[in-house]
Amino acid sequence: MTVFFVVIILFGWFFSFYYNNPNILYFFVIFSVLMNFFSYWYSDKIVLALAGAKEAKREEYFDLYTSVENLSITAGLPMPKLYVVGDPAPNAFATGRDKNNSVVCVTSGLLAILTKPELEGVIAHELSHVGNRDMLLSTVVVVLVGFVSIIADVFRRNLFFGNISRDRDNDRSGGLVVLIGIILSILAPIFSLLIELAISRKREFLADASGALLTRYPEGLASALKKISKYGKPMARQSSAIAHLYIADPKGSQFGKKVMGLFATHPPVEERIKALVG
Numbered sequence: 001m002t003v004f005f006v007v008i009i010l011f012g013w014f015f016s017f018y019y020n021n022p023n024i025l026y027f028f029v030i031f032s033v034l035m036n037f038f039s040y041w042y043s044d045k046i047v048l049a050l051a052g053a054k055e056a057k058r059e060e061y062f063d064l065y066t067s068v069e070n071l072s073i074t075a076g077l078p079m080p081k082l083y084v085v086g087d088p089a090p091n092a093f094a095t096g097r098d099k100n101n102s103v104v105c106v107t108s109g110l111l112a113i114l115t116k117p118e119l120e121g122v123i124a125h126e127l128s129h130v131g132n133r134d135m136l137l138s139t140v141v142v143v144l145v146g147f148v149s150i151i152a153d154v155f156r157r158n159l160f161f162g163n164i165s166r167d168r169d170n171d172r173s174g175g176l177v178v179l180i181g182i183i184l185s186i187l188a189p190i191f192s193l194l195i196e197l198a199i200s201r202k203r204e205f206l207a208d209a210s211g212a213l214l215t216r217y218p219e220g221l222a223s224a225l226k227k228i229s230k231y232g233k234p235m236a237r238q239s240s241a242i243a244h245l246y247i248a249d250p251k252g253s254q255f256g257k258k259v260m261g262l263f264a265t266h267p268p269v270e271e272r273i274k275a276l277v278g
Helices: 002-018 023-051 062-075 108-113 116-131 134-161 172-215 218-231 253-258 269-277
Strands: 081-085 092-096 102-107
Touching: 002 023, 002 134, 023 081, 023 092, 023 102, 023 134, 062 081, 062 116, 062 172, 081 108, 092 116, 092 134, 102 108, 102 116, 108 116, 108 218, 116 134, 116 172, 116 218, 134 172, 172 218, 172 269, 218 269
Parallel strands: 081 102
Antiparallel strands: 092 102
C-alpha cells in the first residue's frame, strides 16, 4: 500500500514539475484521499453492481443461509449479507469494508453443482477473506491501480496530442523529462497491475488455509475447486476490476491456461489443491 501511495505522489510531483504548476501535486494528494474514502464506504455496493448480484432471500436459499450462519458462529464473525448472481458458472466472492459490513456472494451455478461439504468449504474460504480483512485491501488496491492507469493515460494524451505549456524543443533537460514521463506512464500501470495480482494470489492461498482450518475438512474445499476448474467456461457477466475477488478466475480455467502465471489473477488450481490435501 505504501508503494502505491509513493507512485501516486511521484506522478503528482512529475506533473507539477512538467507543467510548472505546484497545485497539481496538491490535487493528486487530495484526490487520492477522497478516492480511498469513497472506496472504503461504498466498495461493497460498487462490487455488487458490477457483478449483477441480487440479495438472497432466506426462504429461497435456506441451505445456503444455514451453512453461512453455522460457519460464521464457528469463525466468531457476524452473519454477512448474502447475495446470488444468476450465472451457471460456479464461483463466489466476498466484499465489504469490515467484518460488520461484509457480503458473501455465490453464483447459482455454484449452488447447483456442489455438495454440502463442498459448499461449506467455499463459504469458509470466503469467510476467511472477511476475517483476514482481505476485502478492504483488495478494494483499495483496485482503486489505486485504476488511479495510476488513468493518470498515465492522461499524461500520454497530453504529451502527444495536447499543447505543452513549456517550450522544451531546444531544452535537453526538458527532453529528458519527457522521456522519463513516457517511461513512467507506460511502466506504472504495469507495475501496479503486477502488485495487485501478487497480493491477490497470496491472499487466496491464505484464505484456502484458513478455510480448511475453519471446517476441519480441507477435502471439501479441494473437491469444490476441482469441480469449479472442470467447468472451465467464463461467467456471462464479468469485470476485470473485480476478477481477483472471486474464488476462481471468472474468465474460466481455459483462459488461465493461455496466459502467463505472472499475469493470472489466481494461483493455479493444482497448486491450491496440493497445498490443501498434499
